[in-house]
Amino acid sequence: MGFEKFIFYIFSAILIFSASMVITIRNPVKAALFLVLSFFASAAIWMLMEAEFLAIVLVLVYVGAVMVLFLFVLMMLDINLNQLREGFVRYLPIGIGFAVVMAVMMIMVVGGDGFGSPEAVSHGPDYSNTHELGRVLYTDYVYPFEIAAVILLVAIVAAIALTLRKRPNTKHQKIEKQVAVKRNQRVRMVSMSSEERK
Amino acid sequence: MIEWITSFLSFLPTEVVTVIAIMIKIVAIVLPLMLAVAYLTLAERKIIGAMQVRMGPTKVGPRGSLQPIADALKLMFKEIVIPSKANKFLFLLAPLLLIAPALAAWAVIPFQPEMVLADINAGLLYVLAVTSIGVYGVIIAGWASNSKYALLGAMRSAAQIVAYEIAMGFALVGVLMAAGSLNFGDIVRGQEGYGFVNWYMWPLLPLFVIYFISGVAETNRAPFDVAEGESEIVAGFHVEYSGMPFAVFFLAEYANMILIASLSAIMFMGGWLSPLQGLLPDSVFDIAVIGTLLGSGIHWFLFKVAIFLFLFLWFRATFPRYRYDQIMRLGWKVFIPITIFWLLVLGLAILAGLPPWFSAA
Numbered sequence: 001m002g003f004e005k006f007i008f009y010i011f012s013a014i015l016i017f018s019a020s021m022v023i024t025i026r027n028p029v030k031a032a033l034f035l036v037l038s039f040f041a042s043a044a045i046w047m048l049m050e051a052e053f054l055a056i057v058l059v060l061v062y063v064g065a066v067m068v069l070f071l072f073v074l075m076m077l078d079i080n081l082n083q084l085r086e087g088f089v090r091y092l093p094i095g096i097g098f099a100v101v102m103a104v105m106m107i108m109v110v111g112g113d114g115f116g117s118p119e120a121v122s123h124g125p126d127y128s129n130t131h132e133l134g135r136v137l138y139t140d141y142v143y144p145f146e147i148a149a150v151i152l153l154v155a156i157v158a159a160i161a162l163t164l165r166k167r168p169n170t171k172h173q174k175i176e177k178q179v180a181v182k183r184n185q186r187v188r189m190v191s192m193s194s195e196e197r198k
Numbered sequence: 199m200i201e202w203i204t205s206f207l208s209f210l211p212t213e214v215v216t217v218i219a220i221m222i223k224i225v226a227i228v229l230p231l232m233l234a235v236a237y238l239t240l241a242e243r244k245i246i247g248a249m250q251v252r253m254g255p256t257k258v259g260p261r262g263s264l265q266p267i268a269d270a271l272k273l274m275f276k277e278i279v280i281p282s283k284a285n286k287f288l289f290l291l292a293p294l295l296l297i298a299p300a301l302a303a304w305a306v307i308p309f310q311p312e313m314v315l316a317d318i319n320a321g322l323l324y325v326l327a328v329t330s331i332g333v334y335g336v337i338i339a340g341w342a343s344n345s346k347y348a349l350l351g352a353m354r355s356a357a358q359i360v361a362y363e364i365a366m367g368f369a370l371v372g373v374l375m376a377a378g379s380l381n382f383g384d385i386v387r388g389q390e391g392y393g394f395v396n397w398y399m400w401p402l403l404p405l406f407v408i409y410f411i412s413g414v415a416e417t418n419r420a421p422f423d424v425a426e427g428e429s430e431i432v433a434g435f436h437v438e439y440s441g442m443p444f445a446v447f448f449l450a451e452y453a454n455m456i457l458i459a460s461l462s463a464i465m466f467m468g469g470w471l472s473p474l475q476g477l478l479p480d481s482v483f484d485i486a487v488i489g490t491l492l493g494s495g496i497h498w499f500l501f502k503v504a505i506f507l508f509l510f511l512w513f514r515a516t517f518p519r520y521r522y523d524q525i526m527r528l529g530w531k532v533f534i535p536i537t538i539f540w541l542l543v544l545g546l547a548i549l550a551g552l553p554p555w556f557s558a559a
Contacts, residue, residue: 003213029341033288033338036334052318052319052320053320053323056320056323056324056326056327057323057327059327059328059330059331060323060326060327060330063327063330063331063334064327064330064331064333064363065330065360065363068333068334068337068356068359068360069356069360071337071341071356072337072353072356072357075337075340075341075349075352075353076353128319128320129319129320130319130320130323130380131319173523175527
């Protein structure tokens with residue numbers, strides 16, 4: 001067994017363990033932390049496949065930003081664990097339905113001819129994964145890429161529009177007004193003659 | 199020296215020898231770093247002391263020079279108190295999660311040409327990804343302590359770090375555009391030419407300032423240290439920590455400061471490059487000692503890092519702590535729009551081949 005395979009099996013074991021802990025552990029915060037661990041392990045496996053750009057971006061975006069926000073929300077919630085355990089049997093058919101649909105989708109994508117994946121192509125040390133990905137993304141797939149960007153922008157604007165509500169009665173600090181203030185609006189210079197001490 | 203050791207160990211399998219060589223290099227980076235962290239705490243107390251017309255530590259060793267050693271010994275022998283309702287495993291894991299990324303990022307930092315542990319192509323991305331993990335140490339510390347103040351500190355820190363990471367990332371996109379590479383060695387080499395005139399700090403000046411301020415915010419230093427906020431939430435996320443776990447938080451904060459300082463030096467001030475190389479005639483650099491001192495080398499890198507570290511301390515002594523909503527406003531409404539605008543300007547400058555920075559490409 002080569003060194004690379006050894007590393008692969010270590011990280012696969014971590015990935016499978018943490019992924020199963022995500023769905024079995026009771027505490028939502030711990031589940032989120034296990035999800036972080038599984039992201040990390042899968043990033044390591046991608047790194048072994050010489051997909052270093054995707055691996056680093058997975059850590060950067062999902063571990064570094066998305067899961068932080070997840071944890072942020074989870075920690076604020078006061079979750080009643082007993083309530084979470086209710087209705088397991090009731091929701092079971094729906095859960096099984098979703099699981100079947102997802103399994104079918106995954107088999108359709110990676111199954112059949114795709115599943116026995118060909119030998120991973122190895123490149124020399126000069127090969128830059130980031131460079132190649134950028135070249136393809138901005139030439140062959142430039143329109144899908146730009147359209148995806150616009151869709152994301154629309155989603156951002158929509159999310160902000162949904163949470164934006166005007167509360168006319170609250171007191172807000174208007175920074176631009178504070179900055180624009182002049183001295184004579186705040187203090188008044190008074191000239192007066194000195195007074196005798198009484 | 200590495201070659202000498204590897205030849206000495208040639209009876210072992212090559213994988214083992216490689217691992218040993220890497221281990222030696224890691225020790226050669228981490229040991230001086232830890233020493234630098236220890237003496238940065240002394241420098242902080244001395245410099246802020248001087249700014250506030252005090253003496254700073256004077257008792258331990260000549261002029262207080264052994265104070266960090268005494269502090270470290272004291273912290274090592276203190277009891278580790280674990281709150282009874284805390285999650286013990288996560289409570290002790292949190293400091294490690296904070297210091298591990300702070301040390302791991304040093305793997306790609308070039309100290310001088312060819313003097314780098316891992317000369318990888320995606321160095322810039324790697325640093326960005328690794329440093330973004332550090333926030334988990336703070337969040338987990340806050341949550342596992344099972345304390346109100348700690349949780350509040352963790353919340354503040356999480357929101358702040360996510361906000362400033364975006365501005366930081368955009369500033370680094372500027373560096374990436376200017377250098378055309380994610381490799382730190384190439385980024386430094388891209389700044390060669392007319393000495394300090396060719397450094398990226400001039401064409402990228404707004405990004406440089408934003409990067410450094412975001413760096414101060416990312417390391418939870420004053421004036422952005424609301425995660426600790428002594429006046430409101432005691433000590434924030436590490437309020438329940440004592441002894442060695444507390445010391446590890448401290449180490450991580452200072453290691454992160456040194457990391458941000460060296461990243462700023464590499465990306466905007468030419469890393470190991472001398473500010474005079476290319477300005478003075480070449481014959482000056484052939485003079486025995488003066489030439490080596492004036493020429494490029496690791497001493498310039500360390501000097502630039504020291505400048506940025508001094509700025510960190512200076513900020514702490516000068517500015518009052520930001521109010522929380524003002525921090526958020528600065529990050530989201532000021533820094534991010536400026537960086538996006540400057541990326542457009544930068545794109546035009548690169549397209550026009552603005553000399554002396556972008557003319558060669």
